[in-house]
Amino acid sequence: MRGGRTCRKGMQKEMIRLSQVKVPLQHRDDDIRKKCAKLLRIAPADIEAMRIVKKSIDARKKQEISYVYTVDVKVKQNETKVIAHTKGQSATIAVDHPYRFPEKGSEPLAKRPVVIGLGPAGLFAAYALARHGYSPLVFERGQCVEVRTKDVLRFWESGVLDPGSNVQFGEGGAGAFSDGKLNTLVKDPLGRNRRVLELFVEAGAPSENLYGGKPPIGRQAAYRDRCSGQRGCQSEKRDHPSWRGDPL
Ligand SMILES: Cc1cc2nc3c(=O)[nH]c(=O)nc-3n(C[C@H](O)[C@H](O)[C@H](O)COP(=O)(O)OP(=O)(O)OC[C@H]3O[C@@H](n4cnc5c(N)ncnc54)[C@H](O)[C@@H]3O)c2cc1C
Incomplete structure (x- = not known):
């Protein structure tokens, strides 16, 4: 179709x-x-x-x-x-409300914009900045999603919590380990939800996510695909051991 x-x-x-x-x-x-x-x-x-x-x-x-x-x-x-x-x-x-990206600023930035946290908000803020040609620097205090998945599984099995790497903190943010039912926002007048779903599908999620009643895209796999697709190849080490700066 x-x-x-x-x-x-x-x-x-x-x-x-x-x-x-x-x-x-x-x-x-x-x-x-x-x-x-x-x-x-x-x-x-x-x-x-x-x-x-x-x-x-x-x-x-x-x-x-x-x-x-x-x-x-x-x-x-x-x-x-x-x-x-x-x-x-x-x-x-049929009336569609395609998402309109925020307008690009007119003044060049003297320094790279900084995004704190790679949850959904940080991820899409960094994506919007990158789309406009900026080179955002993203700081995430937790682990990358691959390491985080192991830490969370260990917690679920043993009850031993790693305060720096758990369901709340790390690449993908707080919802990465939910059962995956995102807020569908079917009446979202700005078309943001549709754009998010399209981006997940572009990153490899099944196209049924675009129209399924409760798209199961909150799982860590979707985040992993999205994150690894956006993440640059290089990684800068910061002085603080718990901070990781990934140039996008
Ligand atoms: C178990 C669980 C299940 C959920 N299920 C659903 C669901 O099914 N549907 C739904 O719509 N919502 C769900 N939510 C809510 C959803 O996850 C949140 O609304 C969403 O994650 C908020 O996004 P955010 O980017 O604002 O913040 P967060 O996702 O909290 O991301 C913040 C990020 O910033 C990082 N960070 C924090 N402090 C610092 C610092 N000082 N320096 C650097 N990085 C930092 C954190 O490690 C984290 O990665 C769930 C939440 C939880 C905990």
């Missing part, structure tokens, strides 16, 4: 956002297409492109557990007329 907008004969082609697309647990992509076509009262061949926006489970009826999708659909016909024909179906023109 693919998504996006195209121009046809100089006109911007909109996508139709169709919610409540219900299919059985066992289904193929083609079944979603057929169901969308049925709801929109068009032929499946009239659907030019589809993009899954959200996927959830409806388990209210034990005998009829199903997946419920929200799908963006590009159709051959005029989309406004197609929506008008759906008569009460949950179909609207």
